[in-house]
Amino acid sequence: MSADKKMAKLKIDFNWPLVGHEKITNFLQQTIISGNQNHAYLFCGLQGLGKKTAAELFASSLMCLGDGQADGKALPCGKCHCCTQYFKNVHPDIFKLEVARNEKTEKLKKNISISQIKELHDKLSRRSFLNSYKIAIIDEADLMTLEAANSLLKILEEPLGRTVIILIVSKLYRIPLTIASRCQVINFLPVPRNTIFAYLEEKKIDRKKAQEISDIAFGRPGIAISLCNDAEMLAEYKKGIGEFLKILKSTVAQKFQMLDSFLNKESDFISTGDFLSQKLDLWQGIVRDLLLLKNSSGGFIRNSFARTELESIADVFKTEKLIDLKKDLELTRKYIFSNASPRLSFENFLIKL
Numbered sequence: 208m209s210a211d212k213k214m215a216k217l218k219i220d221f222n223w224p225l226v227g228h229e230k231i232t233n234f235l236q237q238t239i240i241s242g243n244q245n246h247a248y249l250f251c252g253l254q255g256l257g258k259k260t261a262a263e264l265f266a267s268s269l270m271c272l273g274d275g276q277a278d279g280k281a282l283p284c285g286k287c288h289c290c291t292q293y294f295k296n297v298h299p300d301i302f303k304l305e306v307a308r309n310e311k312t313e314k315l316k317k318n319i320s321i322s323q324i325k326e327l328h329d330k331l332s333r334r335s336f337l338n339s340y341k342i343a344i345i346d347e348a349d350l351m352t353l354e355a356a357n358s359l360l361k362i363l364e365e366p367l368g369r370t371v372i373i374l375i376v377s378k379l380y381r382i383p384l385t386i387a388s389r390c391q392v393i394n395f396l397p398v399p400r401n402t403i404f405a406y407l408e409e410k411k412i413d414r415k416k417a418q419e420i421s422d423i424a425f426g427r428p429g430i431a432i433s434l435c436n437d438a439e440m441l442a443e444y445k446k447g448i449g450e451f452l453k454i455l456k457s458t459v460a461q462k463f464q465m466l467d468s469f470l471n472k473e474s475d476f477i478s479t480g481d482f483l484s485q486k487l488d489l490w491q492g493i494v495r496d497l498l499l500l501k502n503s504s505g506g507f508i509r510n511s512f513a514r515t516e517l518e519s520i521a522d523v524f525k526t527e528k529l530i531d532l533k534k535d536l537e538l539t540r541k542y543i544f545s546n547a548s549p550r551l552s553f554e555n556f557l558i559k560l
Contacts, residue, residue: 219274222281223264225257226406226428227398234393235265239282244269244340245391246366249348251379252395255427259346261395262373266301266342267293269371289337299336302327305346319347321354328358331367340369348374349381356383363389397426407431422511425492447489448510454560455520462557466550483549487540494533497521501529535559 221236238244250258264283270293273284283290292298304327306315327343335341345351351359363372363386374390376382400421406428407417412435423444424431434441454462496508500521510517524532535556542552 220281221268222283222285223261223268225261225264226431227402228257228261228395231261231393231395235261236268239265239268244371246370247363247372247374247390249374249376249379249382249387249390249392250395251376251382251392253397253427254377255424255429255433256395256397257428258375258395259344260429262344262375266344266371266373269340269342270298270301270337300339300341302330302341302343303346304343306350317350319345319351319355321352321358324351324355324358324362328362331362331370335369340371341367343370343372344375345373346375347377349376349378356386360385360389398428400424400426403428403431407435410435419512422509425509444489445512447486448493448513451486451490451493452513452516452520454557455524459558462560463554466553466557483553484540484543486553487536487543491533491536493517494529494536497524498526498529498533501526532560 219236219240221232223232223236225232248262250262252258267283267290270289271283272287272289273280273282283293285291285294289298293301296303304319304323306317306319307323308315327345331341331343345359348359360383372390374382374386379387379392403424403426404417404421407421408414412420416435420431420434420441423434423441434444450465454465457465492509496510496517497520499505499508500518501524505514505518508514508517539552539556542555543549
């Protein structure tokens with residue numbers, strides 16, 4: 208959005224299809240209207256809440272050549288050449304940075320490297336092609352190496368012209384305080400289940416399916432949208448839930464056989480750890496549901512599609528045992544994050560289960 212759009216007294220329309228987060232939306236839109244943008248923002252919250260969508264809507268609206276007033280010209284208009292370039296990912300003044308892929312294996316690397324940040328600094332230091340903002344969106348900024356974070360700190364300490372940097376993180380504790388203190392921190396919280404359900408109904412999703420998915424999404428609109436658009440993803444989620452429910456009713460020998468069945472023995476150490484970490488997310492959700500059912504709070508369970516089986520299992524387990532399970536799952540996650548053998552960590556959990 209050009210510098211002369213500081214029109215606080217004029218009504219400017221926005222086209223931001225963001226589910227929930229009304230306060231954040233209003234705040235960011237007001238900064239566009241007033242022209243008082245911070246040079247750096249830190250969007251933090253769980254994955255799937257809409258942080259990246261909000262960052263892209265904010266960036267594209269800042270660069271849009273429309274005025275947000277004429278009919279059909281809400282920001283971003285999607286029609287001007289800036290919008291066209293943005294949505295084709297070829298805008299010369301907008302830079303998106305994320306974890307790169309290994310050129311040989313095509314697998315994602317573990318971190319954002321210092322060379323990526325230095326390259327970004329080089330691009331931001333050049334003059335704007337369109338005499339406007341230069342915007343950088345760094346996705347999963349919490350995966351920066353320490354060297355990369357220190358390099359970014361230098362950019363934040365000496366902002367270059369009309370530059371706006373947006374960091375997107377799901378684990379704020381991984382961001383050095385020196386960086387967080389130089390950004391405007393915006394916390395994205397889970398969206399109410401009813402809001403997600405209403406959104407899915409507006410999109411003509413079957414009512415039963417909309418209810419099921421809004422429960423599974425657990426306040427994360429991005430997850431809900433992905434599950435609606437990807438039947439295989441939804442089926443895999445349900446399969447993962449079914450695996451753990453079966454494990455809860457199995458002998459130790461059967462549990463180890465199941466662990467072998469869903470582990471890819473050819474996977475490397477990192478891939479195995481990532482895979483089992485995803486399993487932990489599912490399993491912790493089930494234990495939470497069992498605790499809720501055990502304490503007459505079944506209306507809040509996440510996996511409502513499996514309610515009947517969950518209720519039968521909840522009748523078998525004592526509350527104290529479920530609390531111990533929850534603690535053991537958290538401990539297993541800590542072991543994996545501290546680079547203990549993922550497989551051995553899980554085997555230890557299954558023995559105690």
